[in-house]
Amino acid sequence: MPKIVRLIVASGETSSNLRYAAGFSAPDEFIWFDDGAGRRGVVMSALEFGRASRSARPDTEVLPEQQFGASRLEILSKLAVELRADGYLVPEDFPLFLADQLRKNGIPVVAHSGPFFPEREFKTSDEVEKIIRSQRAGEAGCRRAFAVLRETDIDSAGRLIWNGEVLTSEILRGEIDLEMVKLGMLPTGTICAGGEQGSQPHNVGSGPLFANRPIVMDIFPRSAETGYWGDLTRTVVRGRAPEIVRKAYDAVLAARELGKSLIAVGADPAEIHRAAAASMEKAGFRTGQNEKSAFGFFHGLGHGVGLDIHESPRLSPRNANPLRGGEVVTVEPGLYYPEWGGIRLEDLVYLSPGNAPQCLTELEDFLEL
Known part of the structure; x- marks a missing residue:
């Protein structure tokens, strides 16, 4: 069965879903993921790593961007490998250009229809x-x-x-x-x-x-x-x-x-x-x-x-x-x-x-x- 990882790439100041999922906000864009098997995390720049380490939910890993690469495409591609993901499930407002880049790189991206977190x-x-x-x-x-x-x-x-x-x-x-x-x-x-x-x-x-x-x-x-x-x-x-x-x-x-x-x-x-x-x-x-x-x-x-x-x-x-x-x-x-x-x-x-x-x-x- 394919392993589909839930993914948000946004700023906590503009994405209520990201703020809800991560438990904190940051003005710069960052990555949140949930592999559906008990592993949740955020990937943060050096600028925001300390804030995330202090403020993230207890069940959320805080990972440095440097571990994966420089560009969003490189980071998400390597993250998919680490998580053994067969694709990403994203909110309806996920960046279209980034989704196209991932698909060209062989990683399926599917937009979730309806509320990403119905429990909200x-x-x-x-x-x-x-x-x-x-x-x-x-x-x-x-x-x-x-x-x-x-x-x-x-x-x-x-x-x-x-x-x-x-x-x-x-x-x-x-x-x-x-x-x-x-x-x-x-x-x-x-x-x-x-x-x-x-x-x-x-x-x-x-x-x-x-x-x-x-x-x-x-x-x-x-x-x-x-x-x-x-x-x-x-x-x-x-x-x-x-x-x-x-x-x-x-x-x-x-x-x-x-x-x-x-x-x-x-x-x-x-x-x-x-x-x-x-x-x-x-x-x-x-x-x-x-x-x-x-x-x-x-x-x-x-x-x-x-x-x-x-x-x-x-x-x-x-x-x-x-x-x-x-x-x-x-x-x-x-x-x-x-x-x-x-x-x-x-x-x-x-x-x-x-x-x-x-x-x-x-x-x-x-x-x-």
Whole structure:
């Protein structure tokens, strides 16, 4: 029977699979392998050999590149000989040029279809704690935003004024991100979208922020130390929210709480999504598409969070695989209308194997400040 060795060649900073497999990260590319017979290891440059020796998982060998050669092709060719490998099984994002080189050198390379480590979907208690630490940092960033918004004045044009200047999405995002950096996070793409910009779920926001209009703040910090993410969203109004915004906020909050209550071992993610969507529809908020854009609730209810910000499982109509316990997922319904903006409220939930869902988010909920 052919001996196929699992192989990853990547940087731990960009490959969550490599970070998961090796137990540590390094900015430079390195090699991880598993021969399926109890031998796992990493092949490291002299620059990173010491780090790997200290940080790799206990069952992982740390081998020097010099033992095998200079180029990636030479190293992997000699590694295949040492492991008596008949080929390599690699993730879908394996470098194509390197795969072609190996095949030309007589070493078969096959891309694995689907998740390379399906077990990543189910978090250990240690992983949950790492996610919680990132989530707390995100909450601190959001509370900093609340404080800034409370300190604002309103000018004759309805713009928010802070420290003598117009408060923009960019300034508010900077305050959020700085707070998280102080706590060891790497903020990326923090959303502060005011008014109509909030009707586009991934619009990060730009320009002046205004009173009496919703501001969507979606915050997803990644720990520089562990690589694990947090994810949360709050929508607030500085001043008085219009009636339609208050009704939409109430509908989204109710949908989020309903979705959280339905998370359980054996639950169908598609059904959870549909229940949350139906509750907002029943509250009078229709979903559809016109010549300009989609409106209403037009994205999935949630997604897994771990070493990737978006990973399995999805809470969406496309996923009918029952929850099994051990997942960490967001629950983030939203309503979006170009006429006035958007509302999104997001919490993070851990479904323990014992079927006791736990909300990992401690940030308060309110609309007006």
